[in-house]
Amino acid sequence: MHARFVRGAVRSAAVAAAVTGTLTWAPTANAQPSEPTPSASVTAADTPAPDAGSVEITTRDTAGDVLPDAAFLLLDSAGQEAGRGTTDARGKLTFPDLAPGVYRLKETASGSPLHEVVADQDVIITPGATTRLTIIDPFKAAKVLLQAKDDKTGKLLPGATVNIGTGTSTLLTLTTGAKGTASGELPVSSRKTEFWVKQVKAPAGYDLYKPSKTFTAGPGSPVTVTVTNTKTATSPKPDPSDKPTPKPSGTPSTPADKPGSDTRGTKPSAPGTGTSDVDSSSTAAAPDSDATPTTPAGSLAHTGTDGTPWIAAGAGLFVVVGAVTLVAVRRRRAAESEPDENSETH
Known part of the structure; x- marks a missing residue:
């Protein structure tokens, strides 16, 4: 019986030893896990x-x-x-x-x-x-303020249009409003850029500002551009007192200004050959007719200064006619007195 107990004890010890060995190996067999540890994952990231x-x-x-x-x-x-x-x-x-x-x-x-x-x-x-x-x-744009002014009074003028540019390029067009100003943004390509400004339309009643101005502007900086205009010259209104003298009428009021047309070419009789039936009124009109030539068609009317020599000539003719008449009267009286003398002789 003792021997049976010993054999059972030995068998139990062997079983215990086998179990203990299995538990000890298991961790060793699983020492390399199939998935990476957290620290390995951080390193990979x-x-x-x-x-x-x-x-x-x-x-x-x-x-x-x-x-x-x-x-x-x-x-x-x-x-x-x-x-x-x-x-x-x-x-x-x-x-x-x-x-x-x-x-x-x-x-x-x-x-x-x-x-x-x-x-x-x-x-x-x-x-x-x-x-x-x-x-x-890009650079910030320059701030441009345009003003159009009367060159004499400085009054701001609406309706002025200008082009602003650089080189051969027009970059901005502005027209002044009712207050005579306009504003805009002008693109710049450097810290200091030179621009030109040219007026293309003048305000109403003003002449165009023809010269081309230049100015310099920088990024984001305000700049004021001013153009001046001169009022358009107007012709003065005629003075009523400067009216021209009216032309003389075509019918002169004096015989000297109007030549006669009925007795043209008639000459008075020479002294000693005149007759007693000479009419002094018709004879007096003849010198005027012969002395003053007929005004050609289309010629200008004669003024008062042209009649002076004709008046003097007419006066001379009147004297001649008077002398002729006097001679005729004396001869008639002489002729009437001759019969009386003859009758007394007989």
Whole structure:
């Protein structure tokens, strides 16, 4: 019986030893897990994916100068932020380790008070490549105030139109309103840009300002441009007192101004050959008719100064006619007295 007890004890010990050995081996057999530990997963995430890309940005202005401190925001296709940053002293900024796809790039600040930001744009990231972009920030526009003035009084004039440009290009056209002013924004391409201004339409009642003026404007700076106009010269109104002297009528009131037409060519009888039946009234009209020539058709009417010599000639003829008449009267009396003398003789 004792021997049977010993054999049972030995068998129990062997079973216990077998069980203990199994428990001890099990952990050893499972020492290498089939899944990575958490620390191994974090290490794998820090390693860039072999198909990642990047974008490199360079900012400049229209004059070619680099712009530091320009701020950008990068959004992925879902609108989530994929990166943000500002350009360095060389005007550069890089967004690395980007999954391939389409991104949205936003400039939030130009970093300069003289420059504007550009519009948003899409950026395509390709696997294993760097996309390089050059961003050109424009200068802020100059603020232009146009004035049109009377060159004598300084009064502001509406309705003046001018063109403003640089080189051979017209950049802005302004027309003054009811207050005689107009304003607009003039694009500039450098920190100091020279422009010309030329008036193409004058205000009502004024002459066109023909010279071309020049001025200088800077980004975001206000500038005033003034053109002056001279009033259009007008002809003076005629003075009523300066009316021309009316022309003389075609029918003169004196015999000297109007030649006779009925006795043209009639001459008085010479002394000693006249007859007693000479009519002094008809004879007196004849000298006027012969002395004054007929006015040709289409000629101008004679004025009073032309009749003076004719009046003097007419007076002389009247004297001659009177002398002839006197001689005729004396001869008649002599003829009448001859019979009386003859009768007394007989």
